[in-house]
Amino acid sequence: MAPTHVAVGASLALPLLAVAPELAVVGALAGIAGGVFPDLDLFTGKHRKTLHFPVLYWIVAVPASGIAAFFPSPATVAVAVFFLSAAVHSVLDWFGAGDELKPWEGTSREGVYVHVIGRWLEPKRWIRYDGSPEDLALSAGVAAPGLLLYGTPIRELLVGALFVGVVYAVIRRRVPRYVGPYLE
């Protein structure tokens, strides 16, 4: 779910606190943006496909990370962490459920689309569905180091994301009842 991707995105910038603390906030913000970005295809195009690139994001993220390491600046770090976070997001979705209204039923075979091979990866369902108790636990666990180590505004953003995650986890199984009629 989005709060998990936000927490993961922010955590990708944690090493900056040790090596370049002045770039940690911009890195964390970029990580959060990159963690949210792929799921914008919920609103346009095909979810888990149009903006999900489990391979191609890495082709940008790896050289961008190298450039950021040699020429650290807010811009190079932001680009690197953004693409790293989007890449990690696209891979992580594979370990959840598929793209379907009631993912706990486990009927979808569309985990995430791999453009370079032109087919879908089957969902692994290590996390049974977005907003499941284990998804919330993962969110909290990944967010914890950032909550302790980051200052304002990242800490507040993580608290907000976790709050959204708790609410979403509570209502998750009721969501299809409300959005279902609009999708048919």
Ligand SMILES: [Zn+2]
């Ligand atoms: Zn996604």
